[in-house]
Amino acid sequence: MVGQQTLFQKIWDRHLVAQPAGRSPIIYIDLHLVHEVTSPQAFDGLRAAGRKVRRPTRTVATVDHNVPTEPRGTPITDLIAARQIAALQQNCKEFGIQLFDMDSPEQGIVHVIGPELGLTQPGMTIVCGDSHTSTHGAFGALAFGIGTSEVEHVLATQCLAQQKPKTMKIDVRGRLADGVTAKDLALGIIGQIGTDGATGHVIEYAGPAVRALSMEGRMTLCNMSIEAGARAGMVAPDETTISYLKGKKFAPTGKAWEQAVAYWRSLPSDGGAQFDKVVEIDAAQLCPFVTWGTNPGMVAPVTGRVPGMNGLKEAERRATELALQYMGLEPGRKIEDINIDRVFIGSCTNSRIEDLRAAARVAKGHHVSTKVRAMVVPGSQAVKRAAEQEGLHRIFQDAGFEWRESGCSMCLGMNPDILQPGERCASTSNRNFEGRQGRGGRTHLVSPMMAAAAAIAGHFTDIRNWKFE
Amino acid sequence: MKPFTVHRGRVAPLDRVNVDTDQIIPKQFLKRIEKTGFGQFLFNDWRFSNEGKKNPEFVLNEPRYEGATLLVAGKNFGCGSSREHAVWALADFGFRAVISSSFADIFSNNSTKNGFLTVVLREEEVAILMKRAFEIDDYQITVDLEKCEVRDDQGFRANFAIDSFVRHCLLNGLDDIGLTLQHAAEIDEFERLHPMPFASQA
Numbered sequence: 001m002v003g004q005q006t007l008f009q010k011i012w013d014r015h016l017v018a019q020p021a022g023r024s025p026i027i028y029i030d031l032h033l034v035h036e037v038t039s040p041q042a043f044d045g046l047r048a049a050g051r052k053v054r055r056p057t058r059t060v061a062t063v064d065h066n067v068p069t070e071p072r073g074t075p076i077t078d079l080i081a082a083r084q085i086a087a088l089q090q091n092c093k094e095f096g097i098q099l100f101d102m103d104s105p106e107q108g109i110v111h112v113i114g115p116e117l118g119l120t121q122p123g124m125t126i127v128c129g130d131s132h133t134s135t136h137g138a139f140g141a142l143a144f145g146i147g148t149s150e151v152e153h154v155l156a157t158q159c160l161a162q163q164k165p166k167t168m169k170i171d172v173r174g175r176l177a178d179g180v181t182a183k184d185l186a187l188g189i190i191g192q193i194g195t196d197g198a199t200g201h202v203i204e205y206a207g208p209a210v211r212a213l214s215m216e217g218r219m220t221l222c223n224m225s226i227e228a229g230a231r232a233g234m235v236a237p238d239e240t241t242i243s244y245l246k247g248k249k250f251a252p253t254g255k256a257w258e259q260a261v262a263y264w265r266s267l268p269s270d271g272g273a274q275f276d277k278v279v280e281i282d283a284a285q286l287c288p289f290v291t292w293g294t295n296p297g298m299v300a301p302v303t304g305r306v307p308g309m310n311g312l313k314e315a316e317r318r319a320t321e322l323a324l325q326y327m328g329l330e331p332g333r334k335i336e337d338i339n340i341d342r343v344f345i346g347s348c349t350n351s352r353i354e355d356l357r358a359a360a361r362v363a364k365g366h367h368v369s370t371k372v373r374a375m376v377v378p379g380s381q382a383v384k385r386a387a388e389q390e391g392l393h394r395i396f397q398d399a400g401f402e403w404r405e406s407g408c409s410m411c412l413g414m415n416p417d418i419l420q421p422g423e424r425c426a427s428t429s430n431r432n433f434e435g436r437q438g439r440g441g442r443t444h445l446v447s448p449m450m451a452a453a454a455a456i457a458g459h460f461t462d463i464r465n466w467k468f469e
Numbered sequence: 470m471k472p473f474t475v476h477r478g479r480v481a482p483l484d485r486v487n488v489d490t491d492q493i494i495p496k497q498f499l500k501r502i503e504k505t506g507f508g509q510f511l512f513n514d515w516r517f518s519n520e521g522k523k524n525p526e527f528v529l530n531e532p533r534y535e536g537a538t539l540l541v542a543g544k545n546f547g548c549g550s551s552r553e554h555a556v557w558a559l560a561d562f563g564f565r566a567v568i569s570s571s572f573a574d575i576f577s578n579n580s581t582k583n584g585f586l587t588v589v590l591r592e593e594e595v596a597i598l599m600k601r602a603f604e605i606d607d608y609q610i611t612v613d614l615e616k617c618e619v620r621d622d623q624g625f626r627a628n629f630a631i632d633s634f635v636r637h638c639l640l641n642g643l644d645d646i647g648l649t650l651q652h653a654a655e656i657d658e659f660e661r662l663h664p665m666p667f668a669s670q671a
């Protein structure tokens with residue numbers, strides 16, 4: 001009889017293949033997601049060593065990072081990006097891996113399509129050569145990002161040698177108020193614990209405010225775990241998870257579904273399970289947040305001001321000075337007085353149907369400020385189709401937003417969607433690092449509703465006072 | 470993989486906290502499909518102006534740090550994106566190790582797969598090395614993985630902790646795919662016992 005176990009511990013134990021003396025444990029990987037940017041060198045490594053992909057059926061690939069968001073069929077003008085996409089096509093063919101390619105109705109950001117296809121399921125181990133693999137933890141899977149050497153390792157062995165991480169529980173009491181979203185919860189947590197607050201840990205998000213989130217909201221929350229330094233983020237599966245998965249393309253059916261559901265229901269952490277660290281958050285204290293600096297922990301309430309330097313330690317003080325200099329801001333500036341030039345609604349954090357619905361509700365009946373260029377980039381072709389069926393694209397277009405094809409787009413600007421030097425952007429993505437959206441570009445992270453409202457107002461504005469049509 | 474045992478070299482100080490991998494190797498250089506040649510793009514947006522001119526203010530452009538093989542940096546080095554290109558760029562530029570008070574997990578993992586060392590010292594110790602690298606010309610230190618020790622000629626000596634298996638792989642330059650494949654029988658057995666009927670049939 002094992003003691004009281006956490007969700008993480010249950011998944012870890014189940015996937016332990018071997019524990020060689022004096023070495024890192026070897027764990028089995030159920031699902032390996034692959035994209036064009038972090039995989040070519042891994043496939044080269046396999047070829048050089050004469051190795052095969054051990055389980056091609058557990059490996060799924062798509063192109064997302066550098067695909068253009070112009071109408072599909074437009075040739076890729078960036079020849080180096082085209083070469084990288086061609087390399088993935090060739091590698092998938094050679095090694096027998098399913099690829100959701102540019103022209104596939106299933107194409108999309110890897111962390112958007114895994115869940116919507118039902119590939120992502122509770123209790124699985126999932127990896128991808130991408131730090132935001134933490135997104136899939138929303139289903140109660142152990143999902144984390146790896147580097148290219150580890151991609152090669154998983155391709156060759158379907159396993160990873162991993163040191164066991166520690167566990168951290170983030171207990172979110174109470175309820176989120178109207179206008180305060182999963183994104184604000186994520187930003188609020190990172191603002192509190194810092195960008196290295198969860199380093200070495202797997203976070204389990206718990207508490208009534210987390211239980212009340214939709215699957216989309218849970219994905220947004222888990223997505224940002226890596227911005228707190230966490231190895232992974234997870235939410236225990238429940239009825240919300242199960243009803244989301246029912247009928248999805250790769251979800252089990254019939255008897256297998258019954259078996260799966262029984263397993264999933266056994267996963268939540270036991271009542272007395274111990275965590276290495278516990279953090280409590282009061283949801284009622286949270287509000288819509290806006291980042292003002294160059295990492296996601298530099299965050300302020302929309303009603304607040306850019307902070308001053310008082311009480312900061314030397315290293316933090318210098319970091320703040322550099323951040324403000326880069327962002328072209330001074331201490332004490334009211335957040336609502338910051339004008340913006342661009343708006344980006346998209347990325348694996350906030351490009352799902354619920355995000356687009358929330359943004360469209362704000363945009364409806366309004367018009368984007370004449371000083372702002374705003375774009376909406378659905379996370380996948382499936383999200384795009386769903387949004388168009390609901391007529392969301394009309395609302396956006398009537399309000400003056402550009403409606404684009406799916407991909408990572410201006411989240412990291414590997415395709416032509418980038419900020420110009422000095423341009424200031426309200427973005428629903430996850431990173432406000434220097435140059436992330438284009439060299440010299442200034443990124444402020446916000447929720448989809450806050451981004452849509454900023455597009456219309458031309459500056460940040462508190463969504464809680466918004467006049468919805 | 471190139472083994473790492475004992476290395477002595479010049480130290481360059483990067484006095485910033487939370488240096489993210491977007492800064493170490495900006496995204497515009499991630500489109501290459503090779504593992505080599507990333508050194509020229511290391512810290513590109515800090516090293517060069519928009520027009521490609523060297524930024525004289527940036528520490529790695531100072532002639533006195535030319536040829537440095539050890540980088541000392543503020544806490545939480547390597548946070549953000551999982552891009553292993555960050556390690557390839559540092560190594561290709563000539564660095565063998567980074568010393569800081571903390572590293573992001575994925576960055577440390579990626580480092581060890583490339584014979585590149587992330588050395589965790591206490592904040593006060595990092596501050597001493599940083600100060601000396603700024604003040605002393607051609608400041609050199611020794612990073613000794615056999616003894617798990619960092620030392621200089623001025624009497625600095627500090628020990629660091631590292632996972633024993635990771636250390637073993639680094640000292641011997643071992644490829645851990647090969648090591649895992651020694652467990653092929655156990656992997657087969659695992660797959661037999663866990664057919665996972667409810668796993669995705671992609």
Ligand code: SF4
Nearest residue numbers: 132347348408411412
């Ligand atoms: S949307 Fe952004 S964060 Fe997400 S996978 Fe793409 S580039 Fe990475």
